[in-house]
Amino acid sequence: MSATSPAGPSSSTVAEIKEKARRLRILSMMSTTAAGSGHPTSCMSAADLVAGLFFYAMKFDPKNPNSPDGDRFVLSKGHAAPVLYAALAEAGVFPESRLLTLRQASSELEGHPTPLIPGVDAATGSLGQGVSVGAGLAIGARLDGSPTRVYVLTGDGELAEGQIWEAAAFAGHYKLDNLTVVADINALGQSEPTMYEHQMDIYREKFESEGFATEVIDGHDVPAILAALDRAKATKGKPQAIVAHTIKGYGFSEVAGKLGWHGKPFSKDQLAAAIKELGGAWDIPADPGKSYARKSLPRRVDFPALAAPDYDPAKPLATREAYGNALKRIGAVNPRLIALSGDVDNSTFSEIFDKAYPDRFFQAYIAEQNMVSVGVGLAARKFTAFVDTFACFLSRAVDEARMAAISRSNLSLCGSHCGVSIGEDGPSQMGLEDIAIFRAVNGSVVLYPSDAVSAERLTEYMARTNGITYLRTSRPKAAILYSKDEKFPVPGFKVLRQSGQDRVTVIGAGITLHEALKAADDLKAKGTAVRVIDLYCVKPIDGKALAEQIKASSGKLVVVEDHWAEGGVGEAVVSALAQAGAPLTKFRHLAVTRMPHSGKEKELLEIFGISADHIGKAVASLA
């Protein structure tokens, strides 16, 4: 379906695309009216652009709509899903009848796109993320030496999202000339006109300032659209933006350009009037109910076993540094490993990987939202993407992680500098909510190593694992706890201190595990036996196995964590035990409960109640 000619498209091509656009409008209206909800007017502003993309510009194989060498389309304005679905149907990916199942519980055609739909690479619907995903797909195509071009259709309401401009800067910086952004400027938001309405020059300036080859067109002028797409394709050395002046609801004069029609399907009478205005429709048979959901989604590539990490047991090392070492070791045997950092790779230690494999490291600068969504784009091309920054700054990209889960993406995130143990930098740099955040990502795995050996092995686990995986690393150097051959299954934990007379079980991870070990050794010297558990895997937890341990200390438990009390290790444990039917007889939860402060690491552990001393007192109060 690719037909570029230097003389421009022929009149028959133009007529064909116009007819496609007409059909897309009608199908978008029919499907939303059938569903009783949805966003027909947002589809109608985009229909000419989508027709030009799918039926003129894009190399698109309906038999292999997610082909890595085909062109890719990202519908950043995800609420215009029906026009995408209509294009897929028109292209022959599934029958038109399927469109009439829109938004039904039994249909893969959900209210907003997900990758379960053929041709879709990432879920959209939280606005402003599509350009980042497209940049990830584009940079991935470049790495693969693929001729793939990536087209991202945005709305204008979503151009208010800062992430769009993070992504534009990223695309401009990396000169992603295989990326074309088509912006559907219909001037109407959900509740009122957009900030810039139809001031097209503002959008032009914004894209130009980010290094895009930019042109403004009439988004309902099909020859202009096709010519702009031709010029975009011919552009070398920079990404392109086609900023299209459109009318929301274009094609149905009762609603076109009017406020108050966002997210509202038309009544049957309105639909009939609209179809009449558009020159009439055709019959669509009843849908036979066959699902076209993708049977297989991208999976990470496998790679050979790594030699065991070999650390000198006498030399403490920060888990964050072990993460960097692991990336390098994995990178040596997994050529699809890619790392991105938010300009802190010399703190998170992905710089170790960067130095070894500079072609596979991308500086994402201080723009965490874009970084995470670029990772989703890379993952869709089966790259093993790792992204890292300080744990606290990943709180900038929670929506992007959420959408990554809806995208069924395989993405690994590492947050360093967790908790008060970072010391002098103070609370703005302390990740104290990251476990709560990443536990609440559907299907996620949350890992929290306490030493370099486990940090390396857990990083390797992440690289082999599909879905969203999160690694929490710590700033301070930590003693080596494990021999190099130790295995760290997921779910799992390690019992580091135990006896037949344990009075209390203490669960820690990261810095607090070391404090717990110290407390246990102190208590042992005083005659109180304490069981100590390293909960290196905070999600999932094998509640039954953990319950057995707690039983051994008569249901007496102390959990200590360098995290807020809410949503962290303590709640994960208590919840898992409750569901396993293991009643706690006595429980103390040591966590950060007051706003922390700058200070020295050890001092802060003391002040905020999670030091060995506090653990000792908590145990004594239960024993």
Place this chain on the structure above:
Amino acid sequence: MSATSPAGPSSSTVAEIKEKARRLRILSMMSTTAAGSGHPTSCMSAADLVAGLFFYAMKFDPKNPNSPDGDRFVLSKGHAAPVLYAALAEAGVFPESRLLTLRQASSELEGHPTPLIPGVDAATGSLGQGVSVGAGLAIGARLDGSPTRVYVLTGDGELAEGQIWEAAAFAGHYKLDNLTVVADINALGQSEPTMYEHQMDIYREKFESEGFATEVIDGHDVPAILAALDRAKATKGKPQAIVAHTIKGYGFSEVAGKLGWHGKPFSKDQLAAAIKELGGAWDIPADPGKSYARKSLPRRVDFPALAAPDYDPAKPLATREAYGNALKRIGAVNPRLIALSGDVDNSTFSEIFDKAYPDRFFQAYIAEQNMVSVGVGLAARKFTAFVDTFACFLSRAVDEARMAAISRSNLSLCGSHCGVSIGEDGPSQMGLEDIAIFRAVNGSVVLYPSDAVSAERLTEYMARTNGITYLRTSRPKAAILYSKDEKFPVPGFKVLRQSGQDRVTVIGAGITLHEALKAADDLKAKGTAVRVIDLYCVKPIDGKALAEQIKASSGKLVVVEDHWAEGGVGEAVVSALAQAGAPLTKFRHLAVTRMPHSGKEKELLEIFGISADHIGKAVASLA
């Protein structure tokens, strides 16, 4: 300290500012060397700009540094805290000796600024938030008819954050001519040069495209700085940007303009060499240890009691609509109530407030990060700020909420459209992690009403409450459960069904409470008595009071929630009970555990396991 003249600053003024800048550099170096950590080079690039701001441009009263009519300074590049602290000391807010307590646990001068420091309005240190805070302060000053001007100093690394451009667009749109952004373009990030290095024209274009009066200057040329500040002050009708070409570490040739010096204090020898190069220092006496932490922070204004909300018990109403009604009712008696929405006010229902008080509603468009931080700026001026969007899209602003807590801000957030009960729009629009997110904000209150009466009363509670408060509202209409005179204390819950023979307690909130009531009524008809609790306040929880209830059903508990299993109502309850020493004998947690799908509300409650039918079965399995 304001000295604007059309002829430009006199040579003696220039000399004075140069001497101030010299002193700021020396003090920044001395304090970070004393602390053994910190970012001297980031201070040195900014020293001339900060000197020009504090000692020439700004109306700043060191005896009342947070005066609402004084000019305000926001250090967006929070890691340059020492230069701000030095300026405050030079201005006479506290003695220079205090600077040498930098980053100590006993000092208010933390690694990054917080409002505990006189003159600071909001915590910074997570980059890219200062322009938004400044826009909030500026729009607040305008509302107050105050002559306050707001100056925001940004770095260039942080100009990669999309939020900066959300804020710039907001400031341009609202023509905030009392806002000046001074950008310190030192071209070096933490790990490598910034994306644009010293390509000053790119920054110029970016600010100009957002509607800023923009000029590029040499940030070490004091006369140029002062002249630019004069011109900014004289600009009407648009915000201003002064984009300053600077050198990181300027003033100490050993490090100036060199990579590898981010966040590193100088050794004592380096400090001596630097001071020599800068013309020598002076003696600073030992600090006597007196704290200068602010004794009182901004509090919300009080307002008269509201008449009870009067809903027809026979007419179901969505809690989101009751929130909008409450805003309007509060707005009538509290002139400092301000609401912002992310272009969804016709879904969250703050449009009801907008229609009644359009001067106190600000459209924040689809830019949630900026919206939340603007709220922080407004709160610093003692406005009662409410911000709202869909609950899922607040996941875009988690870092901003986190920083609001560190800012000790008083900010109310409302997230609508929680859970699978929104229906057809699908998972991208379902807030399923918002309770986990907002519970993990330090000091927060998390409220989850189930009917219109409680939604109104809880909104009123929020408006009267300092700190971060979060209201979770639901899309569907819900039956009225409470009479108009019901009170909803925080913490608190309501027991809606109880008897002396309760076999199981069921805790729900929002849509699941209604399902629980239905299940209880069905079970009662079959002879099983069930206690039903409305946990309208998810944080804090009075664990002891709740334990009494659970005891009445022999420790058998079902929690049902329209939220992921992690970090939500269930974990909040189980954790509170464990800490209250109330063992659960049997527990079932009904929550959303699989990725949801589009579909009809009732259908989805069924499919994802949180319907009355599922509750009934869970109770039966425990009873």
